[in-house]
Amino acid sequence: MKTLIKNIKELIQVRENNVSKLSGKQMSTLPTISNAWLLIKDDIIEDYGKMESLPSLKEVTVIDAAGKTVLPSWIDSHTHLVYAGNREQEFVDRIKGLSYEEIAAKGGGIINSTAKLQQASEDQLFEQASIRLEQVIKMGTGAIEIKSGYGLTTEAELKMLRVAKRLQKHYPITIKTTFLGAHAVPKEFQANKKEYVNEVCNVMLPKIAEENLADYIDIFCEKGYFDLEDTKQVLEAGKKYGIRGKIHVNQFNAIGGVQLGVDYDVLSVDHLEVMKEEDIDALKNTNTMPVGLPSCSLYIDIPYAPTRKMIDAGLPVALATDYNPGSSPNGNMNLVISLACIKMGMTPEEAINASTINAAYAMGIEKTHGSITKGKKANLIITDAIPSYGFLPYSFGNNHISQVILAGKIVE
């Protein structure tokens, strides 16, 4: 089956030769073709060019994109999309003056979601997550990473990951899964955190590896959660099963987790709201992608990751939503891109590169996603008629997506 998109006002993020990631100054270039066409064969981008060069094609479905912009779909490399219920009460607590950390200390936070998740059946979780997934697809997300981490028992962690795998069978969006058993210390292990970390590494992980439920392994490396020694143990255990790390680090405190992550060649270090000079230095010339999560900063009112400084220091940067019930109950990548421009000093070019190519790298799918390149997956956004791609972050909070194509098909 072939589909032709013609009369595209501007085709964005065109990379003839695939690049795996963009660093520093490279992030300020966003290659485009104006007055373009793009041909899809089955689920793959077959060809593209300027309208003058459009070959005569038979038996193709035609989409006329006059006045519109076409981009590769957004890639959301950090989410906790599978969760049970919500936490509006904590939202009110924060309005009344409690901090995210204070709410967690009085039994709210991750542990609150854990109680809800343990009670929910796999079908209930699937239903709730499906609604969220359908919403983010409509908002232009074409690939998404989903973490466990609200189960905190073997049974409940497996349940979360099975739901994420089931979503992949039902939806055309690309999904990668991450085992985050070390997200918080459950109540029953409060007096013996080490025992819980052993459980994560020696009981949960072997089962997850056996069922092939996780592409990556994660840990919340933070004061009051898991320290450097725990992080080392979890990353070491992942290594034993050939599962690479992607870690939550430097959200509230810089305790050396970035350097440790780099030492373990983790695919990404995520959050980074609090960065020391040495953390930025540690990331230079490594394979580790720094990931900023601006909706989390907005929502719980904490500093934004200093991505401007990081890009100026020559680093690559990716952006993601951190969609979760506590610190970012929102999976809108369009908002993330706007916030990156408004609050983090990133240009539209940098924010779009960070949400496509670099985000694909942070999910390990850069060979097949993240740019308009022949042979890549036809996961695309067709915008409304807009004056330029810069209008997307500029017109923050508004929806300018007209159609979404996933695996070569229009999502109805």
Ligand SMILES: N=CN[C@@H](CCC(=O)O)C(=O)O
């Ligand atoms: N910081 C750790 N984990 C999540 C928040 C989880 C929650 O509050 O439920 C995050 O990435 O922000």
Ligand SMILES: [Zn+2]
């Ligand atoms: Zn997170």
